[in-house]
Amino acid sequence: MGDRAIRSGWLIRLAALLALLAPLPVLAWGSYGHETSAQIALANMSPQSRAQVTRLLRASPQLGTPGCALATLEDASTWPDCLRRDGWRWGYTFAWHYQTQPVCEAYDARKNCPGGNCVRAQIERSQRVLADESLPDAVRLEALAFLVHFVGDIHMPLHSGDDGDRGGNDRVVDYGIVPALNLHWIWDGPLAERAISSAQPALVRRYSASERAELGGGSIADWGRESWEIARDIVYPGAFGRQPCAGNLPDETALTQDAIVAALPIAERRVTQAGLRIAVMVDAAFAPGPLPRPTRD
Template identity: 45%
Template sequence: MFRFLALLALLLPLAPAQAYWEYGHETIARIAYANVRPATRAAIRRVLADQALLGTPECPAGDVAQASYWADCVKPLKDAAGQSRFGYAYAWHYQNVDVCRPFDRTSACIDGNCVSAQVERQAALLRAPDTTRADRVRALAFLLHFAGDLHQPLHAGDKSDRGGNDLAAAYGIYAPKRFNIHSVWDGPLAERAITSGPPLVRRYPAATRARLAAGDVASWSRESWQVSHDAVYASALGGDACAPSPARVTLDDATVARLAPTLRDQVLKGGLRLAKLLDRALG
């Protein structure tokens, strides 16, 4: 029974309703909410009070935690003709910048169809005084989500493997067939990272906020891409991120322990940087 429960605990974070970036997005949004100015916090509540204007009762967005994964929740929604209602936004969740070539955000963001461009666009919509109420609540939900996506390294850089989805992986002793390097970082590794150490959701000193939120969306994008190279692929491929990828990789216990703080830092940075964007847009 103990072994069964242990395996179940590892499996549950990967179920659709409990995927890491539901938990991860919630954590990043809550960090941001705890670190924005009081006026920004009040403005966020006012905007989310219009959640009905999203027209997605299946995917509530009544608070920052719900709104932070709204953009994933709405992906399968279809209109009366059976067409995807939000298919236009699929490419907004990531940018496939090759980690083994010089960083090139421009070619990955043609017509704004990438995560970093959409972080900038949704923040601008949220800030603009003439944005309609419906567009404003949608922009806030997208921004809350995309700021999290930007700090998941495999949404910022990959090796032509769909953000690691095509690279099968084992996590420690646990290796279900449906694991890949992306789901490892989304699921059990992220669960461990967020729950290890003091609670991440708290108010941070001004000096910490200023240090970790320094820079802009472009520099954060490049940083996450570098983490994808230095941590994700290097750890999976024996230290050489650009070595040919095998059919399957294994992250042993020592590697997992080494990587968890890196992902924990990404979550914290994502939250404090989102707070900075929200203060600029709504504060």
């Protein structure tokens, strides 16, 4: 094989790699992160809840989204992102994925949620719809998919905290040898994927009662505050080498290997917490009797 062919093959492979890592707007955890949280949830919810999930999934053809798979809970965890291809139909849901607040201002769980159009409010609404046995299965399945996805979203730090940069989407960041990604996408994709694939023990498993108590709990507002604090204390300082509130951050930076390694246990924990908290919310929705009243902020 000639030098030209070798170079051509190498360039094709590099282009494919960069395409896989290319930034996409306002996603959380990417497919791998969301699906992992869904798998953790399945492993930790009750058998009765798993049976109800399986039953509701049979209603997926009634939702009229043949281009977006919805045959499993893993599919459900990414279904709301797949809807972005049909903005004319589903555009009203796009603001439901986040509730960003500046990391250099006091956190307020009620801010940036006009008319309930934010991730915190939509988690609560989706659980209530899922629990309502008077509703058609297709309506409850849609709520299940939103619930599973949005609990994943609220655990991604840059869906709660930002620095005037659309949750890091406007910060150009090199990730290892891959140049010119953005801070949001790095936490969505390559960093989360590395955290999941390198975790020991594996994240998808049945957790003990003590592990569930340590990793779970809290209100929906608490989960958003946790993510906001991580954005302020870990994400921005790790990427820029200083606190974001000490002055304007540059638009471009590079994430060092040390910063990547330091962030991995944070991403691992958030994906795990999302899965365990999904399980609790789904179990509560399918349990007999009324849902517990939501904690007000």
